[in-house]
Amino acid sequence: MTAAPQVVVLANSDLLAAATAARLVTKLVDAQASKGTASVVLTGGRTGTAVLAQLLASPAKDAVDWSNVDFYWGDERFLPSGHPERNETQARDALLDHVPVDPSRVHAMEPSDGKFGDDPDAAAEAYAGLLASKAQPDDQGLVPTFDVCLLGVGEEGHTASIFPGSPAVHETERTVVAVRDCPKPPPTRVSLTLPAIRRSGEVWLLTGGEAKAAAIAMALGGAGEVEIPAAGARGRQHTLWLLDKAAAGKLPPPS
Ligand SMILES: O=C1O[C@H](COP(=O)(O)O)[C@@H](O)[C@H](O)[C@H]1O
Numbered sequence: 001m002t003a004a005p006q007v008v009v010l011a012n013s014d015l016l017a018a019a020t021a022a023r024l025v026t027k028l029v030d031a032q033a034s035k036g037t038a039s040v041v042l043t044g045g046r047t048g049t050a051v052l053a054q055l056l057a058s059p060a061k062d063a064v065d066w067s068n069v070d071f072y073w074g075d076e077r078f079l080p081s082g083h084p085e086r087n088e089t090q091a092r093d094a095l096l097d098h099v100p101v102d103p104s105r106v107h108a109m110e111p112s113d114g115k116f117g118d119d120p121d122a123a124a125e126a127y128a129g130l131l132a133s134k135a136q137p138d139d140q141g142l143v144p145t146f147d148v149c150l151l152g153v154g155e156e157g158h159t160a161s162i163f164p165g166s167p168a169v170h171e172t173e174r175t176v177v178a179v180r181d182c183p184k185p186p187p188t189r190v191s192l193t194l195p196a197i198r199r200s201g202e203v204w205l206l207t208g209g210e211a212k213a214a215a216i217a218m219a220l221g222g223a224g225e226v227e228i229p230a231a232g233a234r235g236r237q238h239t240l241w242l243l244d245k246a247a248a249g250k251l252p253p254p255s
Pocket residue numbers: 043044045046047048074075076077087151152153154155159160161184207
């Protein structure tokens with residue numbers, strides 16, 4: 001059971017990143033106040049990385065106990081460790097290397113020169129195993145209930161590395177899959193699946209720019225997840241679309 005999505009539109013991409021960073025601080029602080037710990041799924045892409053940079057710049061970041069946050073990733077570009085296009089590298093540069101995280105709670109996906117070598121299926125299987133090891137009985141499944149899952153949205157409606165019409169969008173059993181032949185480089189990736197994403201308490205889809213407007217209008221206008229995978233990303237309690245004005249440009253005016 002998931003609630004209908006809420007849409008918040010900010011005037012421009014800078015405000016989108018700053019407002020999302022402010023929400024994220026509140027979300028993490030609230031989670032830590034209620035249960036002592038917090039978990040977040042990070043996204044790659046321009047908006048996701050800008051949010052982390054805004055967080056670093058914000059004095060409010062010191063309200064979060066960073067050593068008590070579990071960090072996961074929604075997807076990863078399957079590249080060597082430290083590659084500048086890895087989502088992990090970008091998140092570390094933007095935030096994680098500058099706040100006192102507990103390294104054992106930064107759960108990055110394996111790189112292409114890691115312990116599984118150039119085998120994205122093994123990397124995906126290992127991440128699925130990691131998620132399963134973090135799930136508690138209350139989570140009722142093989143994925144921990146993430147407090148918040150941040151996701152980007154591509155011009156053609158992909159989210160995480162789940163591309164329209166790809167095998168990943170049809171996955172119903174596995175929580176993490178290898179993704180090949182992606183239309184957006186790099187072609188090989190590792191991604192959470194929609195069923196795994198839907199184990200999150202909250203899903204926040206973040207994106208900006210006119211190029212995203214058609215996909216956003218389709219996702220929020222009732223398109224199916226095979227055509228627009230972002231349409232299938234929903235939280236158990238809350239689904240929030242955080243957009244700038246340009247990305248929201250093809251949505252009907254609020255009634
Ligand atoms: O490649 C990716 O792209 C999407 C969207 O990125 P953006 O730059 O258009 O915001 C992102 O959500 C995903 O994590 C990433 O791997």
